[in-house]
Amino acid sequence: GAGVSQSPSNKVTEKGKDVELRCDPISGHTALYWYRQSLGQGLEFLIYFQGNSAPDKSGLPSDRFSAERTGGSVSTLTIQRTQQEDSAVYLCASSLGQGINQPQHFGDGTRLSIL
């Protein structure tokens, strides 16, 4: 079956522009996570959606970052007024939902480069 799909694969943009990243989770997965990973670094948690519950936004680094998930499926991560330090790979993961032993499945990521 289809895995987690992210688009675009790569995005190069100028500092100050807004960008929108998309994640299409595995069908039926109610939990969706966004992470970012800078080169040579570990995963940095950004935001988590679970069903219709209020998202856990505790990892968003600034108010320039926002995310939404419409209809409990596709999610978009928006970065406004991009800065060079936003350059990273943005990874989306989904899992079957609440409950122990439900692992996350990752998309290929979006490689974002801010010039």
Added chain:
Amino acid sequence: RKEVEQDPGPFNVPEGATVAFNCTYSNSASQSFFWYRQDCRKEPKLLMSVYSSGNEDGRFTAQLNRASQYISLLIRDSKLSDSATYLCVVKTSYDKVIFGPGTSLSVIP
């Protein structure tokens, strides 16, 4: 103190060697545990879940010690293709998922 800590590495081992990675977590309410591997410039991929009784998948063995809040991964008969970064992942109640910083493994011919 970080919520999930791992051996800093890198580990450089010859083919055929046995290598063990350690991971500790700080939240005693953690409920689920996983090992992921991440190849260079790739997304993390699930290697195996870690169960209380310990579990084995081919050359890979995972152990959990809840009392010590410690997880381990043992790789026997290392292959070149095992070269990757190994991520310890801890899931608490309410689905909070915490990734460790990872331990890099290079298997040398």
